[in-house]
Amino acid sequence: MSTDFQREGLEFAQKCFDDVRAMSLDSQGVSRQGYSEVETQVLEYFRKIGEELSLEISEDKAGNVWMTVPGKNRDLPALVSGSHADSVPQGGNFDGLAGIVAALCVARWMRKTNYQPERDFTVLMMRMEESSWFGKCYVGSLGMTGQLTDKDLALKHRTSGKTLAETIKACGFDPDALTTGKPVVDLSKMAAFIELHIEQGPTLDSSDTLRAGIVTGIRGNVRHKNIRCVGQTAHSGAVDKQFRHDAVLAFAELAYRMDCLWDEWLKAGHDLVFTIGVVHTAATSAIAVVPGEVTFCVDIRSLSQETLDGFHAVLVKEAEEVAKKRGVKFEFDGLISSKPLAIHQALREHLSKAAAEAGLKTKELPSGAGHDTVTFGGLGIPAAMIFVANQNGSHNPHEAMKTEDFMQGSEVLWHAVKDFPHEGFK
Structure with missing residues (x-):
């Protein structure tokens, strides 16, 4: 049954x-590329709504936008909620955006009902969370917290070749200010961070009654963007099998071995997902040519750092064995990694209580995708997430979400904000 909050905020x-x-x-x-004109236009759209709601609005040196409902006790650190404004190329509309709109729904409801929170409530809109454009995730939140590096800024755009530093500068911000190792905001003024997000998987949408979820943890990942398998190019009709160094078959054997080992690790109780998302043969490949080169990427994710490190070591070992067997060579590029995050237990329990007070049944589930929540939680700021059911997966143009489901998740956020304890969480 919908409530006044849900009905009033739906439109x-x-x-x-x-x-x-x-x-x-x-x-x-x-x-919506991070630090692009489109992302800026989106942020300006929400700033105007914030102005209409008489929110206090500021922008940090990383370009993230903060919009605050002042609390009764402004000496208390703020409760912050929001997400990212960008998207993957030709992706869905709700990834990231749902978290911004949910936080804004809560701020708007406060104004509509003349409710003043005990502490400041802040809507946080972050730039460039997605790694699709430059191969680096959480750029806005990492920049805000001083955790970007010169190496990050040197990364090049997936198509234009423009560096991340050049892109940030063209958007009107100083990239060098984000690599000092020091936050550009006072993190002690954040009591907690709560992010609402679409699930990006089918679990919640497969249930008729559990349309919102409480996240138990966020999987970390280890990735290789470009692993090269080098064999020997040869004539497909003139070279018999025993003389071949076929890069495609070597890659295929490695992929099959890893898939079988993935099954074994799952049976052993490990939380683990393994993906090979891109595969290319050389530009000179042809139907009459034994392929001499294959490039591919690898993405390993888990709630356990030990599992991540262990399965990556298995990948390297298996690649060595296949290389020896088939007379090829596997060349690994640099490792890209993100640590798993265990969601703050007390804040997570607070979200569950908020859902119960709202009369909503929720499901506890892990997040297979990374989120800006990882940045804050990794720095010791209490951080938690609310998931909302969505259809057709995510990171694709067919991504969908029922607004009624969204409003249920938003109501969980409202109750969590309204009942946030004076003493906060440690």
């Missing part, structure tokens, strides 16, 4: 989603 939320979709349409889905 507002739907308009936000429709308006942002319209301003970021691509030939398929939406494209």
